[in-house]
Amino acid sequence: xxxxxxxxxxxxxxxxxxxxxxFGLAVEPSWREEARSVVGVIAAAASVIQAADLGDRAEPxxxxxx
Numbered sequence: 001x002x003x004x005x006x007x008x009x010x011x012x013x014x015x016x017x018x019x020x021x022x023f024g025l026a027v028e029p030s031w032r033e034e035a036r037s038v039v040g041v042i043a044a045a046a047s048v049i050q051a052a053d054l055g056d057r058a059e060p061x062x063x064x065x066x
Contacts, residue, residue, distance in 0.1 A: 007043050012036050 020027050
């Protein structure tokens with residue numbers, strides 16, 4: 001299994017700010033900490049999945065064959 005560390009707090013803050021700006025979301029300042037926490041949990045889960053060695057035989061998605 002490969003190792004992949006989730007992004008740190010600075011990277012999460014930048015990701016959250018970019019997402020809020022891109023989508024023009026109205027986010028109250030009191031929500032930012034909780035939103036960053038949720039994004040951190042999602043990033044940590046994603047790093048676990050990305051670290052899994054699927055090998056060459058595993059397909060990342062189903063292949064359509066008529």
